Amino acid sequence: MEERTEIESLGEFGLIEYLTRNIEIQNAGTILGVGDDGAVIDHFGKQTVISTDMLVEGIHFDFMYTPLKHLGYKSVVVNLSDIYAMGAIPTHITVSIAFSNRLSVEALNEFYEGVYAACEKYNVDLIGGDTSSSQKGFVISVTAIGEVTPMQFIKRSTAQKGDLLCVSGDLGAAFLGLTLLEREKQIYLENPNIQPDLEEETYIIGRQLKPEARHDILGFLLHHKITPTSMMDVSDGLSSEAIHICKQSNLGCVIYEEKIPIAEKAREAAFKFGLDPTACALSGGEDYELLFTIKQEDYDKITASEEISVIGYMTDISEGTHIITKQGNKHKLQAQGWNAFKQ
Amino acid sequence: MEERTEIESLGEFGLIEYLTRNIEIQNAGTILGVGDDGAVIDHFGKQTVISTDMLVEGIHFDFMYTPLKHLGYKSVVVNLSDIYAMGAIPTHITVSIAFSNRLSVEALNEFYEGVYAACEKYNVDLIGGDTSSSQKGFVISVTAIGEVTPMQFIKRSTAQKGDLLCVSGDLGAAFLGLTLLEREKQIYLENPNIQPDLEEETYIIGRQLKPEARHDILGFLLHHKITPTSMMDVSDGLSSEAIHICKQSNLGCVIYEEKIPIAEKAREAAFKFGLDPTACALSGGEDYELLFTIKQEDYDKITASEEISVIGYMTDISEGTHIITKQGNKHKLQAQGWNAFKQ
Numbered sequence: 001m002e003e004r005t006e007i008e009s010l011g012e013f014g015l016i017e018y019l020t021r022n023i024e025i026q027n028a029g030t031i032l033g034v035g036d037d038g039a040v041i042d043h044f045g046k047q048t049v050i051s052t053d054m055l056v057e058g059i060h061f062d063f064m065y066t067p068l069k070h071l072g073y074k075s076v077v078v079n080l081s082d083i084y085a086m087g088a089i090p091t092h093i094t095v096s097i098a099f100s101n102r103l104s105v106e107a108l109n110e111f112y113e114g115v116y117a118a119c120e121k122y123n124v125d126l127i128g129g130d131t132s133s134s135q136k137g138f139v140i141s142v143t144a145i146g147e148v149t150p151m152q153f154i155k156r157s158t159a160q161k162g163d164l165l166c167v168s169g170d171l172g173a174a175f176l177g178l179t180l181l182e183r184e185k186q187i188y189l190e191n192p193n194i195q196p197d198l199e200e201e202t203y204i205i206g207r208q209l210k211p212e213a214r215h216d217i218l219g220f221l222l223h224h225k226i227t228p229t230s231m232m233d234v235s236d237g238l239s240s241e242a243i244h245i246c247k248q249s250n251l252g253c254v255i256y257e258e259k260i261p262i263a264e265k266a267r268e269a270a271f272k273f274g275l276d277p278t279a280c281a282l283s284g285g286e287d288y289e290l291l292f293t294i295k296q297e298d299y300d301k302i303t304a305s306e307e308i309s310v311i312g313y314m315t316d317i318s319e320g321t322h323i324i325t326k327q328g329n330k331h332k333l334q335a336q337g338w339n340a341f342k343q
Numbered sequence: 344m345e346e347r348t349e350i351e352s353l354g355e356f357g358l359i360e361y362l363t364r365n366i367e368i369q370n371a372g373t374i375l376g377v378g379d380d381g382a383v384i385d386h387f388g389k390q391t392v393i394s395t396d397m398l399v400e401g402i403h404f405d406f407m408y409t410p411l412k413h414l415g416y417k418s419v420v421v422n423l424s425d426i427y428a429m430g431a432i433p434t435h436i437t438v439s440i441a442f443s444n445r446l447s448v449e450a451l452n453e454f455y456e457g458v459y460a461a462c463e464k465y466n467v468d469l470i471g472g473d474t475s476s477s478q479k480g481f482v483i484s485v486t487a488i489g490e491v492t493p494m495q496f497i498k499r500s501t502a503q504k505g506d507l508l509c510v511s512g513d514l515g516a517a518f519l520g521l522t523l524l525e526r527e528k529q530i531y532l533e534n535p536n537i538q539p540d541l542e543e544e545t546y547i548i549g550r551q552l553k554p555e556a557r558h559d560i561l562g563f564l565l566h567h568k569i570t571p572t573s574m575m576d577v578s579d580g581l582s583s584e585a586i587h588i589c590k591q592s593n594l595g596c597v598i599y600e601e602k603i604p605i606a607e608k609a610r611e612a613a614f615k616f617g618l619d620p621t622a623c624a625l626s627g628g629e630d631y632e633l634l635f636t637i638k639q640e641d642y643d644k645i646t647a648s649e650e651i652s653v654i655g656y657m658t659d660i661s662e663g664t665h666i667i668t669k670q671g672n673k674h675k676l677q678a679q680g681w682n683a684f685k686q
Contacts, residue, residue: 005448048391052471052486054439058478096397096484105348128395130484135401137477141439141484143395 049146049153051082057137064188065181068107070209072114075140078235080122081213081288083146085233087154089215090146092127093119097141098134122215154292157248159230163293165245165253165312166228166302168217171238172277173266175284177201177208179273203265211288217307218290224301231292239282240335241291242312243321249293252319255312255333258326282323282333392489392496394425400480407531408524411450413552414483415457421578422487423465424556424631428576430497431489432561435470436462439484441477465558497635500591502573506636508588508596508655509571509645511560514581515620516609518627520544520551522616546608554631560650561633567644574635582625584634585655586664586678592636595662598655598676601669625666625676 055061055075076093083090095115099108119126124144184196198205213233221228230249234241238260246253262277270277293314294302302308321333398404398418419436426433438458442451462469467487527539541548556576564571573592577584581603589596605620613620636657637645645651664676 006444009448048488050435050437050471050486050488052437052439052473052484054441054473054475054482054484056441056475056477056482059441059476092393094393094395094486096395098397098399098402098482101349105352128393130395130397132397132399133402134399134480134482136479139397139399139441139477139482139484141395141397141473141482143393143437143486145391145393 047148047150047153049083049086049088049148050143051079051086051146052141052143053079053082055140055142057139062181062185063138064185066209068110069114069117071140072111072116073118073210074114075142076115076118076122076124076144077211077213078288079142079144080118080124080215081211081233081235083144084213084215084218085154085231085290086146086148087152087218087228087231088146088148089218090122090124090144092125092145094128094143095126095140096130096132098132098139100134100136100138103138122213154228154231155248156230156232156245157250159245159249159251159293159314160295161251161314161316162296163229163314164296164299164302164310165242165255165291165293165314166308166310167234167238167261167289167291168214168308169287169289170261170263170266171234171287171289172262172270172280172284173204173207174211174286174288175208175237175280176266176269176273176275177204177206178286179275180204180269181208183273201265201269203263204269207266208286211286213288214290217305220305220307224304226294226298226301228292228294231290234287234289234291235285237281237283237285237287238291238311239323239333240285243333243335245291245293246314246317246321249314250317252315252317253312253321253333254315254319255323257323259309259311261309261311278325390491390493390496392426392429392431392491393486394422394429394489395484395486396422396425398483398485400482405524405528406481407528409552411453412457412460415454415459416461416553417457418483418485419458419461419465419467419487420554420556421631422485423461423467423558424554424576424578426487426489427556427558427561428497428574428633429489429491430495430561430571430574431491432558433465433467433487433489435468435488437471437486438469439473439475441475441480441482443477443479443481446481465556497571497574498591499573499575499588500593502588502592502594502636502657503638504594504657504659505639506572506657507639507642507645507653508585508598508634508636508657509651509653510577510581510604510632510634511557511651512630512632513604513606513609514577514630514632515613515623515627516547516550516606517554517629517631518551518580518623519609519612519616519618520547520549521629522618523547523612524551526616544608544612546606547612550609551629554629556631557633560648563648563650567647569637569641569644571635571637574633577630577632577634578628580624580626580628581634581654582666582676583628583678586676588634588636589657589660589664592657593660595658595660596655596664596676597658597662598666600666602652602654604652604654621668 061071080090180201187194230245232241232244242253242255257278260278260281262281267277270280322330323333324330404414423433523544530537573588575584575587585596585598600621603621603624605624610620613623665673666676667673
């Protein structure tokens with residue numbers, strides 16, 4: 001019998017670690033390889049940041065409630081978010097899709113309208129791609145390319161003990177938007193005559209279907225001469241990402257529940273669904289906010305932005321990764337992440 | 344009723360033209376966008392070439408006769424071939440895959456062994472990617488990045504009237520390999536006790552399952568100071584690719600059947616299957632040879648390579664695109680290409 005290890009037993013990051021364990025870098029121009037939001041290659045002085053993401057029907061999106069134009073937009077944005085999370089400016093993308101003949105040309109056109117809308121908004125060029133048939137389901141693969149001043153890219157692994165942990169915008173709303181859409185889908189499937197009334201919920205639905213990448217945060221940091229000591233984007237939930245920064249920087253952290261930014265609309269939705277808003281922020285995912293660390297001396301400067309919250313600080317690795325609740329209790333952060341939450 | 348245009352009615356290139364009709368380039372650094380083997384971006388003096396391809400189970404490969412290691416190798420090579428076809432040197436790749444839990448970690452590892460083998464052979468670095476679940480089927484998306492001396496990349500659209508049309512290696516064998524594997528699969532499905540005997544056919548099977556990219560041809564051209572006036576790789580069959588160069592260069596061409604390089608092993612296999620070897624070369628696809636044009640004055644230099652055949656020449660557009668058969672008859676080239684051949 002051949003050996004058979006189930007993929008679930010490793011998890012996504014375990015799998016990537018396993019599959020890339022023997023990589024040997026061959027080009028002197030490879031500054032940073034697998035293991036961050038993007039890779040960095042040196043092209044004769046300036047540096048190029050590359051990031052790629054795959055979106056699969058039935059796993060990452062559901063056509064029942066995902067307009068194609070939004071899907072095109074989101075497919076681009078989630079990749080640009082990775083480039084920004086490296087402290088770089090995206091310049092180019094390639095978009096490859098595989099689709100069954102269930103889709104019409106008009107449907108594909110709608111998808112590309114979303115792609116172009118994102119390109120225009122973020123000032124990037126679509127420079128290539130591939131179109132292919134699939135036997136079943138729609139698959140999207142986007143690669144984003146950006147540029148950064150040599151060695152000014154920001155990794156996950158360079159946070160320092162005592163640094164302040166910051167996050168942009170607010171968290172948890174994208175997950176609550178998905179929860180709402182999934183519930184309405186179930187109701188519709190049970191009784192197609194009931195029309196969903198989503199008008200009250202445009203904020204959380206918008207966060208799910210049409211996320212934005214936080215280039216404005218990079219602009220603020222640059223303008224105020226704040227250089228994050230580490231950074232990544234929040235795609236799998238605050239908890240998972242904070243643990244990433246800790247693990248890769250060989251540190252621990254403390255997060256204060258009361259400091260975690262959650263929009264009022266998200267709190268209301270969580271209340272309606274009987275969910276804990278903090279749990280949604282910690283494990284919900286798809287917020288595409290920036291999580292980063294700064295030196296303590298930058299604290300005054302960072303408070304100039306209402307779009308940035310200081311939520312905790314980095315500790316010695318021996319202190320572990322914890323959240324202090326509003327009641328003052330201390331819990332270990334759980335890296336269940338997005339996929340686990342969905343199952 | 345909403346308008347519905349079937350994708351088949353446009354064809355792949357029609358679809359790409361349609362979907363990219365409104366692209367507006369935003370970055371001054373975008374030297375060449377959609378429509379060639381790769382795109383070119385300017386990064387501060389040197390230029391970067393990008394190419395991306397998607398491979399879908401059931402469309403591009405069949406696990407019944409495709410070893411995972413070969414699949415990983417081929418996924419990389421077909422992308423590197425596009426970079427070489429731009430006259431550039433590949434340096435980096437990203438590999439994204441979506442797969443169902445039918446696959447074990449060992450199976451994925453085999454796939455990556457093939458990826459790494461290709462990286463090592465072609466001296467490129469794997470710098471990133473994405474792994475995702477799929478509900479059904481295995482999807483691979485590879486993006487290759489290369490470098491080229493500024494404005495020295497070779498497009499499809501710059502052939503000149505009177506230029507000689509050349510092709511590397513031999514054509515048609517990959518298609519014949521696929522034909523053999525498909526036949527053996529049918530026989531096996533009908534009677535699983537019959538073991539296929541493929542030993543005689545290692546050449547054509549190898550051309551299908553483990554193609555190589557022709558970096559050696561670029562080396563030869565550089566060494567002999569031959570600058571192709573246009574170039575592309577042969578992935579959809581000679582006929583389709585020759586028509587591409589003609590269309591994009593606004594020219595016609597004449598190809599001589601007797602000059603088309605076909606391996607003896609491929610001729611034998613074609614004979615066995617009752618197929619015309621020339622038809623296999625014209626419409627078979629997946630050869631990953633280089634098709635290029637050179638100035639007439641370079642004829643003597645090109646004959647120094649046994650790996651390059653001069654198969655015809657470029658004419659005025661008014662003369663159309665033709666093949667002259669061994670019997671001296673003149674036929675219009677048909678761009679049925681790879682996909683049409685398969686259906």
